[in-house]
Structure formats: structure tokens, C-alpha cells
Amino acid sequence: MTDLINRILPRVQKPARYTGGEYNEIIKDKASTEVRIAFCFPDTYEIGMSNIGMRILYGILNEMDGVWCERMFAPWGDMEEEMRRHDLPLWALESHDPMEDFDLIAFSIGYEMAYSNVLNMLELGHIPLKSCDRGDDLKHIVFAGGTSVYNAEPMADFLDFCAVGEGEDLDVEIVECYRSAKRRGLSRREFLREVSKIPGVYVPSFYRHTYHEDGTIREIIPLDGAPETVTKRIVQDMDGAYYPTKTIVPSTQIVHDRTVLELFRGCIRGCRFCQAGFCYRPVRPKSPDRLYELAVASLENSGYDEMTLSSLSTSDYKKLGEFADRMLDYCIPRGINLSLPSLRADNFSVELMEKVQKVRKSGLTFAPEAGTQRLRDAINKNVTEEDILRSCSVAFAGGWNKVKLYFMLGLPTETDEDVIGIAELTYKVLKAWKEHSPNKSRGCTITVSTAFFVPKNGTPFQWEAQITPEEYLRRCALLKSKMPSKSIRYAYHPSDLSMLEAVLCRGDRKLCDVLLRAHELGCKMDGWTDYFQMDKWMQAFSDCGVDPAWYAQRERGRDEVFPWETVSIGISKKFFWREREAAYRSEITPDCRRQCTGCGADRLYQGGPCDE
Amino acid sequence: MNRLLFEKTGKAIYISHLDTMAMFPRIFLRAGLHVKFTRGMSPHAYVSIALPLSVGTSSCCELLDFTLEEDNVPLETLPARLNPYFPAGIRVLSAYDSDRKIKELRYLRCTVTLEYDQGISDDGCRDIEALFRQDQILVEKKTKKGLAETDIRPMIESVHVSRISSGELALESLICAQNPSLNPQLLVGAIERYLPELAPDFAKAHRTEVFDESFQVFR
Numbered sequence: 022m023t024d025l026i027n028r029i030l031p032r033v034q035k036p037a038r039y040t041g042g043e044y045n046e047i048i049k050d051k052a053s054t055e056v057r058i059a060f061c062f063p064d065t066y067e068i069g070m071s072n073i074g075m076r077i078l079y080g081i082l083n084e085m086d087g088v089w090c091e092r093m094f095a096p097w098g099d100m101e102e103e104m105r106r107h108d109l110p111l112w113a114l115e116s117h118d119p120m121e122d123f124d125l126i127a128f129s130i131g132y133e134m135a136y137s138n139v140l141n142m143l144e145l146g147h148i149p150l151k152s153c154d155r156g157d158d159l160k161h162i163v164f165a166g167g168t169s170v171y172n173a174e175p176m177a178d179f180l181d182f183c184a185v186g187e188g189e190d191l192d193v194e195i196v197e198c199y200r201s202a203k204r205r206g207l208s209r210r211e212f213l214r215e216v217s218k219i220p221g222v223y224v225p226s227f228y229r230h231t232y233h234e235d236g237t238i239r240e241i242i243p244l245d246g247a248p249e250t251v252t253k254r255i256v257q258d259m260d261g262a263y264y265p266t267k268t269i270v271p272s273t274q275i276v277h278d279r280t281v282l283e284l285f286r287g288c289i290r291g292c293r294f295c296q297a298g299f300c301y302r303p304v305r306p307k308s309p310d311r312l313y314e315l316a317v318a319s320l321e322n323s324g325y326d327e328m329t330l331s332s333l334s335t336s337d338y339k340k341l342g343e344f345a346d347r348m349l350d351y352c353i354p355r356g357i358n359l360s361l362p363s364l365r366a367d368n369f370s371v372e373l374m375e376k377v378q379k380v381r382k383s384g385l386t387f388a389p390e391a392g393t394q395r396l397r398d399a400i401n402k403n404v405t406e407e408d409i410l411r412s413c414s415v416a417f418a419g420g421w422n423k424v425k426l427y428f429m430l431g432l433p434t435e436t437d438e439d440v441i442g443i444a445e446l447t448y449k450v451l452k453a454w455k456e457h458s459p460n461k462s463r464g465c466t467i468t469v470s471t472a473f474f475v476p477k478n479g480t481p482f483q484w485e486a487q488i489t490p491e492e493y494l495r496r497c498a499l500l501k502s503k504m505p506s507k508s509i510r511y512a513y514h515p516s517d518l519s520m521l522e523a524v525l526c527r528g529d530r531k532l533c534d535v536l537l538r539a540h541e542l543g544c545k546m547d548g549w550t551d552y553f554q555m556d557k558w559m560q561a562f563s564d565c566g567v568d569p570a571w572y573a574q575r576e577r578g579r580d581e582v583f584p585w586e587t588v589s590i591g592i593s594k595k596f597f598w599r600e601r602e603a604a605y606r607s608e609i610t611p612d613c614r615r616q617c618t619g620c621g622a623d624r625l626y627q628g629g630p631c632d633e
Numbered sequence: 634m635n636r637l638l639f640e641k642t643g644k645a646i647y648i649s650h651l652d653t654m655a656m657f658p659r660i661f662l663r664a665g666l667h668v669k670f671t672r673g674m675s676p677h678a679y680v681s682i683a684l685p686l687s688v689g690t691s692s693c694c695e696l697l698d699f700t701l702e703e704d705n706v707p708l709e710t711l712p713a714r715l716n717p718y719f720p721a722g723i724r725v726l727s728a729y730d731s732d733r734k735i736k737e738l739r740y741l742r743c744t745v746t747l748e749y750d751q752g753i754s755d756d757g758c759r760d761i762e763a764l765f766r767q768d769q770i771l772v773e774k775k776t777k778k779g780l781a782e783t784d785i786r787p788m789i790e791s792v793h794v795s796r797i798s799s800g801e802l803a804l805e806s807l808i809c810a811q812n813p814s815l816n817p818q819l820l821v822g823a824i825e826r827y828l829p830e831l832a833p834d835f836a837k838a839h840r841t842e843v844f845d846e847s848f849q850v851f852r
């Protein structure tokens with residue numbers, strides 16, 4: 022007789038995402054496995070399998086003898102319904118075993134909107150949601166890594182510990198620590214004590230947070246000798262670091278269904294709104310030789326006919342020209358597409374564009390982020406109008422006729438003049454098309470999109486208030502009224518999600534109850550418009566007596582203790598404050614390649630100096 | 634034209650027809666071989682699978698047409714060269730040259746397994762067999778215009794019912810493969826309609842062979 026999973030699968034959408042069995046999936050012998058890890062990605066298969074971090078760690082952990090790391094993803098609604106109706110617990114794709122069979126349950130949390138999925142997956146896996154309810158046995162240890170753990174406080178009740186920073190070395194140390202604890206028969210609490218000694222491991226329950234009457238933090242007290250600060254870990258030797266070339270090739274289409282090559286980690290720029298830019302400091306490149314070797318091996322192993330170069334600001338790779346030439350010599354005769362995303366306006370070179378064009382004409386995107394030079398200087402986005410117009414002109418002359426421009430609304434110091442500046446810049450781009458296009462009959466489409474600025478922890482804007490959703494929508498309407506052209510399409514992000522993001526990313530432990538309540542009310546898949554329910558979230562806030570505006574729309578005082586201060590990304594608060602002041606003076610800070618401005622991240626990098 | 638005979642079973646039965654087609658050129662590349670490209674605006678490696686298989690149905694008689702770029706590769710070496718590179722459940726059984734057109738393919742033999750969690754009696758088994766001997770079997774079929782009634786009887790050559798276990802029956806069926814084609818799940822639809830008390834708790838189909846119009850195996 023057919024088992025339950027196989028009876029359900031024919032009824033759900035895209036069943037191949039629940040089966041495993043893909044090429045290069047890793048199957049091990051359970052009998053000789055000492056540590057079983059469920060690597061959980063709190064989003065769909067299609068998103069999770071497109072994440073390089075997950076692929077790297079899956080590879081590394083499975084290289085360990087006696088360790089088997091399997092994958093779990095959040096089921097889509099139709100599947101979840103079937104699972105709940107038939108009481109079928111969440112399973113790992115490789116063995117089809119339920120979450121309960123695993124020692125370590127590791128979540129990779131890239132952004133706050135995945136929190137509700139973490140709770141939902143634990144529940145579907147029949148694991149108690151709160152760490153304090155998981156007993157004292159050494160099993161079902163739930164931990165998390167990823168950008169969100171730079172402020173894990175809203176998740177503090179649910180995570181046994183956090184792995185802070187890059188996981189290549191850290192995760193191996195954690196698993197070894199667990200293996201040794203298991204051999205010695207330690208309890209959960211004893212294990213947590215041991216694992217907390219590994220640099221980069223943060224155990225929230227080892228810290229007590231006390232509050233002032235106004236709700237801000239009075240003090241964070243480390244208990245029983247827990248370290249005062251937990252500093253993120255980074256990979257010291259990028260060329261020597263593991264990078265998977267034999268990776269799982271999904272049997273169903275995913276978001277990034279191609280080979281992805283990471284050129285370097287970190288970003289030299291320091292745009293003041295950008296959390297990734299600061300969290301991944303310092304910049305550490307791979308050598309062109311190593312990259313070529315990885316690229317060819319990955320392409321040949323997977324059989325993909327497309328490769329993306331992926332890094333925070335790919336065009337800042339010092340030897341990009343040299344490397345792209347070599348790569349194109351390999352790709353062109355084989356009919357392999359090489360796409361270069363996230364090109365910046367300020368070094369978008371003509372030759373590079375022509376080379377890309379040889380293989381395929383991809384769309385043009387620029388992210389000036391703000392409409393006026395004054396505001397671009399304030400946010401340290403070192404792109405000038407001239408740069409953008411020059412790059413666009415070249416592209417238009419070369420036959421491109423579609424441009425996407427990305428901006429943010431609600432940036433600190435923004436006025437209506439800056440909002441209108443977006444429209445003015447857009448019209449200048451349109452004018453450039455009229456002047457340079459060789460074939461005007463095809464028309465031109467400029468897509469302008471605005472996101473609602475979210476002040477993030479780990480950036481110079483961590484003290485800022487977010488503007489209210491009403492004010493954001495007013496600015497959107499103002500901008501729309503200034504761009505009536507048929508050639509311009511304007512799309513703005515909805516305000517609710519960004520407001521919730523602003524609450525969670527700088528939230529404290531009082532939000533744990535809100536998360537739990539939101540989960541009970543059915544919140545999940547918040548990153549998907551099909552599922553996101555702001556009214557449920559608002560109910561959760563009110564049920565818990567928490568005012569979301571206090572988190573999103575409150576400017577913090579200079580000396581306020583932040584809830585996330587135990588965890589350090591290696592950049593000093595002093596530096597961030599200096600950057601914030603520079604923003605208010607609309608003063609730019611040179612990038613790391615031009616001049617080190619002493620953020621502190623170099624102290625993490627024994628292999629330093631940064632960018633070498 | 635080069636042709637492959639392959640099977641799709643186990644976890645692979647959930648891979649859609651389009652995803653299966655997209656997969657093959659990659660498998661060839663992994664093995665260091667190349668499938669010829671189409672011409673035109675957006676050239677791509679061209680492969681074509683006869684009789685799209687619905688998600689959830691297994692098969693050991695799938696046919697894939699392609700043209701190999703390399704002309705010095707003996708086709709009989711392909712199964713061994715390609716098989717290490719598939720996802721679980723897909724395996725090439727043979728590779729050969731064929732000039733027979735897919736449109737000559739006429740009949741399909743498949744086994745539909747009916748599962749009854751509470752068991753199934755011999756009487757039930759007989760009733761199902763009798764159903765498929767009726768002169769007319771009307772089932773509801775989804776069309777572009779909504780649900781429509783169709784008589785599937787003309788598309789059925791034969792259906793034999795046999796017992797696999799106390800709770801499982803097998804419908805050994807020989808049905809039309811194309812123009813018009815009969816989805817074997819509609820055999821289950823017929824049971825649900827005419828013999829609702831004998832509707833199975835679960836049913837799955839497995840293709841076993843394809844034939845031409847004179848009932849000779851089609852390759």
C-alpha cells in the first residue's frame with residue numbers, strides 16, 4: 022500500500038519540492054550516523070534552494086564523518102493543510118524522517134519576515150516552540166544563523182542558541198561540540214554551557230534583560246560567566262574556504278535555477294541604510310584563478326547553461342574585467358549565459374556591457390536609492406546623476422530600451438524636494454533615451470520602484486525613526502503625481518510589511534510573546550502577499566499590549582542600550598554614530614578601497630588588511 | 634532522430650513533464666555530451682518526450698527524441714554514460730536511432746492499482762470488471778469550457794481486473810495513447826461514478842508498454 026506522503030503528493034501543487042531525490046542529494050547510512058542535522062530554511066523550497074549559504078553549509082556538514090545533514094523547507098499552504106489534517110509531521114527531504122528524529126535543528130534566517138515560519142515549522146515538526154519547554158535531554162537542539170541573528174531578541178524564547186556570523190568554521194565546531202556532548206551523555210543545559218564557549222555562539226537564555234520604566238533596556242546581565250560580547254565569526258581565507266561545486270540540482274524550477282558564483286564577501290561601500298554592507302564586513306575577495314576553477318567545476322558538474330556572479334556589489338570586484346574575459350572565453354563557445362547582476366551606475370563600463378551583451382541582453386537596473394544628490398550623499402550612496410545618465414546613454418545607444426530604477430522613500434532627512442527629485446531624475450533618463458536611442462519606434466519603458474525605508478540594526482541609521490505608513494503613502498502619491506508619462510511605470514512597495522520589519526529588526530524580548538500570538542492567529546509566510554495578514558499581526562500586538570509604533574517610529578537616544586548589544590558585528594557603535602552625524606551633514610565617507618575610516622571590522626580579519 | 638527509452642519511477646514521478654524535458658539537456662552536459670540546438674530567436678537544446686506523463690504516474694516506457702551533437706558516440710553506450718547523472722528514479726534503458734514517427738504510436742498498456750484500506754471483496758472485483766465491459770462508460774472530464782461528459786469506452790481496448798492483495802486490485806488496461814488519448818485516472822473516475830461504494834481510497838497508474846496500431850511494441 023502507498024504511504025501517506027505519497028498519497029498526498031499527487032494532490033498538491035508542485036509536489037517535486039517535497040520529495041528530495043535530486044541529483045547530488047546526499048544520502049547516508051543512518052546506522053553509522055552519530056549526529057543528525059535538520060537544516061531548515063523557513064521559506065519555500067524554491068527560495069531556500071536558491072540560497073548559497075544553505076548550499077555551502079549543506080556541503081560542509083555532510084563532509085563530516087558520522088554527520089548527516091538533511092533539508093527541510095516550509096510547506097506551501099495546500100501541503101500544510103494536508104499535513105495538519107492527517108497529522109503528518111514535517112519531514113526531511115533526504116530520509117523522509119520527521120523532525121523529531123533529529124539531534125540538531127538548524128534554521129537559516131535571512132530576514133525577519135521568516136520568524137513566523139520558524140515557529141510554524143517547529144510546530145509542524147512536533148517540537149515544543151519554546152526552548153524552556155524542550156526538557157533537559159540532549160536532542161532537538163534548535164539554533165539559528167543568518168543575518169537575522171544580529172538581533173535575535175524577538176526570537177530569544179524559541180532558539181536554544183544562535184550561530185553568529187559566517188558558518189563555514191563555526192558550524193563544524195558546533196557539531197563537534199554536540200557530538201562530544203552526546204558521547205559523554207551531557208544534559209541540554211550542560212551542552213549549552215559548553216557550546217557557549219565557542220566564539221560566535223550566543224545563548225539567549227544566558228542573559229537577563231532588565232528594563233527602564235519607559236520600556237528601554239536598563240541592563241543586559243550575562244549569567245553564570247557567559248561572555249559579555251559575542252562577536253561574529255568570519256571566514257579568514259576565502260580562497261581556501263570550502264565552496265560547493267557538486268551541488269544539488271533541483272528537479273523542479275527554483276528561483277535561481279543556475280550556477281551561482283560568489284566573487285567576494287562583504288562590500289567596500291558603506292551605504293548608510295544597508296545592513297548587509299556592514300554585517301558582512303570586511304571585504305574579502307577570492308582570486309580570479311580560484312573563481313575560474315570553481316566556475317568551471319560547478320558548470321560541468323551541474324550541466325547548467327547559465328551562471329550568475331553574485332556578491333553584494335559585483336562590479337566592485339577588482340579584477341572583474343580580467344575574470345569576465347576568461348569566463349566569457351569559456352562560456353561563449355559553449356552557449357552558456359553569463360549574467361552580471363547588481364551593476365552599479367558608477368562603474369558600469371561600456372566594455373563590460375558589450376561583453377555581457379554578446380551572450381544575452383539582460384535588463385538594465387540601477388539603484389540610485391534617492392532622488393537628489395544631497396540625499397544620496399546623506400545615505401552615502403556614492404552615485405551621481407552624471408554617472409547614471411552616462412551609463413544609461415551608453416546602454417540606450419547600444420539598443421537597450423528598458424531600465425529599472427530603484428529608490429527608497431522615508432530616508433532620514435528626506436523632504437518633498439527629494440521625493441520630487443526622483444521624478445526629475447527619471448525624466449532625465451527618459452530624455453537620454455530620446456537623445457541616444459537608435460530605434461525610437463520601439464519605445465522605452467522606465468520602471469521606477471520605491472521601497473519603504475526600514476531603519477536597521479547594524480547600520481548608522483539604527484537610531485532613526487521610521488516615518489509612519491500614512492506619510493510614506495503620501496510621498497508615494499506625490500511622486501506618482503509627478504510622473505504622468507506613458508513610458509514611466511511606477512510601483513511602490515506596500516507599507517505594512519516594511520513597518521512590521523521595522524518593528525522586528527530592532528525589537529526586544531517583549532516581542533517573543535507577540536510572535537507566539539501571531540503564530541497562534543495563523544501568521545506565516547509573511548514575505549508572500551498571498552499569506553501576509555497585517556490585521557492578524559496588529560491583533561497580536563494588541564493582545565500582548567505591545568505598541569508597534571514604539572519600535573518602528575521612535576527615535577532612539579544616543580546612549581540607549583540596544584537589545585541586540587550582546588552580539589557584535591565587529592563594527593563599533595562609535596563608528597555608526599559618527600556615520601549618522603555625517604549623514605545629517607550630507608557628508609560622504611570614502612569607500613574602504615579609497616580609505617579606511619576605522620569601522621573596526623579589520624580586527625576580525627587576521628588575514629587582513631581588508632579587501633586583499 | 635535519436636531516441637531514448639527511459640523509466641520514471643519512485644521519487645521522480647512527481648517531476649512534471651516540463652521539468653523532465655528541461656532536465657535532459659543538463660544530463661547530457663554532465664556526461665560531457667551535447668544535444669543539438671533549435672534554430673531561431675532563442676536557440677535552446679531540443680528534446681521532445683512522447684505522451685506527456687501526468688504527475689504521480691510512473692512509467693517504464695518513456696520515449697525521448699533528440700539529436701546528439703557528437704557523431705562519433707555509439708548510441709548503445711548512452712545508458713551507461715548518462716545513468717550516473719539522473720535524479721533518483723529516472724534511468725535510461727536503451728538508446729537507438731529510429732525513423733518511426735511518434736504519431737504512429739497508438740496504444741498504451743498500463744496498470745492502475747486500486748487501494749482499499751478496508752479490503753475489497755471478490756464480488757467487488759467482479760463488478761468492476763463488468764463495468765468495463767459496458768457498451769458506454771460516461772465520465773466527467775475537465776475541458777476548457779468546464780466539465781463535460783465523455784464516453785471513454787471507445788478509448789478502452791481491454792481492462793482486466795486482478796487481485797494483488799486483500800486490499801489491492803490491479804486494472805491491467807490497454808487504452809488509446811493519443812488522438813484521442815485516455816488518462817488512466819479516468820478509469821478510476823468511471824468506478825467512482827458507476828460504483829461509488831467501490832471507489833478506492835487511493836489509485837496510482839503505471840505505464841508498462843506502448844504499441845503501434847497493429848499492437849506491435851513501438852520503439
Ligand code: SF4
Binds near residue numbers: 297298333334
Ligand atoms: S553597494 Fe551599498 S547598498 Fe550595495 S551592498 Fe554595498 S553597501 Fe549595500
Ligand code: SF4
Binds near residue numbers: 612613
Ligand atoms: S576597517 Fe577600514 S577598510 Fe576595513 S571594513 Fe572597516 S572601514 Fe573598511
